[in-house]
Amino acid sequence: xxxxxxxxxxxxxxxxxxxxxxxxxxxxxxxxxxGSEGGKGKITVGIxxxxxxxxxxxPQGYAGFDVDVAKYVAKELGYSEDQIEFKESKxxxxxxxxxxxxxxFIAATYSINDEREKKVDFAGPYLLAHQDLLVRADDxxxxxxxxxxxxxxxxxxxxxxxxNVKQKLAPKAQLQEYPTYSACLTGLQNGAVDALTTDDSIxxxxxxxxxxxxxxxxxxxxxxxxxxxxxxxxxxxLKAKINAALEKMVSDGSWEKAVEANFGPAxxxxxxxxxxxxxxx
Ligand code: GLU
Numbered sequence: 382x383x384x385x386x387x388x389x390x391x392x393x394x395x396x397x398x399x400x401x402x403x404x405x406x407x408x409x410x411x412x413x414x415x416g417s418e419g420g421k422g423k424i425t426v427g428i429x430x431x432x433x434x435x436x437x438x439x440p441q442g443y444a445g446f447d448v449d450v451a452k453y454v455a456k457e458l459g460y461s462e463d464q465i466e467f468k469e470s471k472x473x474x475x476x477x478x479x480x481x482x483x484x485x486f487i488a489a490t491y492s493i494n495d496e497r498e499k500k501v502d503f504a505g506p507y508l509l510a511h512q513d514l515l516v517r518a519d520d521x522x523x524x525x526x527x528x529x530x531x532x533x534x535x536x537x538x539x540x541x542x543x544x545n546v547k548q549k550l551a552p553k554a555q556l557q558e559y560p561t562y563s564a565c566l567t568g569l570q571n572g573a574v575d576a577l578t579t580d581d582s583i584x585x586x587x588x589x590x591x592x593x594x595x596x597x598x599x600x601x602x603x604x605x606x607x608x609x610x611x612x613x614x615x616x617x618x619l620k621a622k623i624n625a626a627l628e629k630m631v632s633d634g635s636w637e638k639a640v641e642a643n644f645g646p647a648x649x650x651x652x653x654x655x656x657x658x659x660x661x662x
Contacts, residue, residue, distance in 0.1 A: 427470030434586030457626035473539025503610030
């Protein structure tokens with residue numbers, strides 16, 4: 382939490398703003414902070430809606446590893462499943478959604494990094510993934526990151542993958558940034574782009590989707606370490622509570638169960654559970 386000088390006038394404004402928050406939409410966060418006596422209000426959680434295996438909105442509800450992690454954490458904070466309101470948090474929207482108080486926490490393939498930590502706080506990490514490429518199954522021309530330099534590559538605005546391509550991996554690739562992963566996937570299918578880059582955990586889910594079976598393959602490159610954290614508003618005391626919940630999720634076997642249920646169908650070979658605070662560079 383950054384300390385700022387507070388004048389009498391701005392203190393009055395802050396006091397008013399706090400009052401407004403307390404009776405308005407921020408109620409969920411107030412409840413969440415109240416912790417175990419919760420049970421009354423709602424908790425609002427940001428997830429992805431278009432990532433099978435991680436965060437997906439289906440006709441039957443929400444599913445995926447991030448959804449299971451979010452439900453476990455919410456339960457530890459005193460909220461039952463029907464008290465969770467899931468909101469879509471696209472990659473580029475996550476920091477703003479937390480700062481504005483639109484959501485209490487975000488579990489959405491959200492990598493911990495220095496730039497984001499200037500704006501929000503992270504509990505975790507709770508999963509280690511790696512950046513990889515998804516290409517069309519019949520395309521053998523892309524075997525390394527350098528091969529991308531003459532290709533059209535899709536990544537999602539506001540993701541670490543997009544930044545990594547521009548800064549390090551293939552600065553000469555024709556990078557197209559789309560707002561969502563599903564948009565990139567459509568582009569890959571119809572030939573508008575030659576490859577889609579993001580975390581292998583996400584790409585495995587796309588390759589295994591019924592509607593896409595046999596159409597795409599992963600290049601199998603570990604282009605980065607992506608340490609998934611649970612994002613909270615900067616300075617929030619939820620961070621410590623969520624860390625405790627994540628530790629319990631691993632020690633009681635629920636983490637492993639969630640991994641098998643959600644990554645098993647895609648044959649994704651995940652890394653073992655990371656230790657809280659152990660961020661792989
Ligand atoms: N984990 C990476 C990130 O946080 C890529 C996946 C995503 O866009 O959510 O940017």
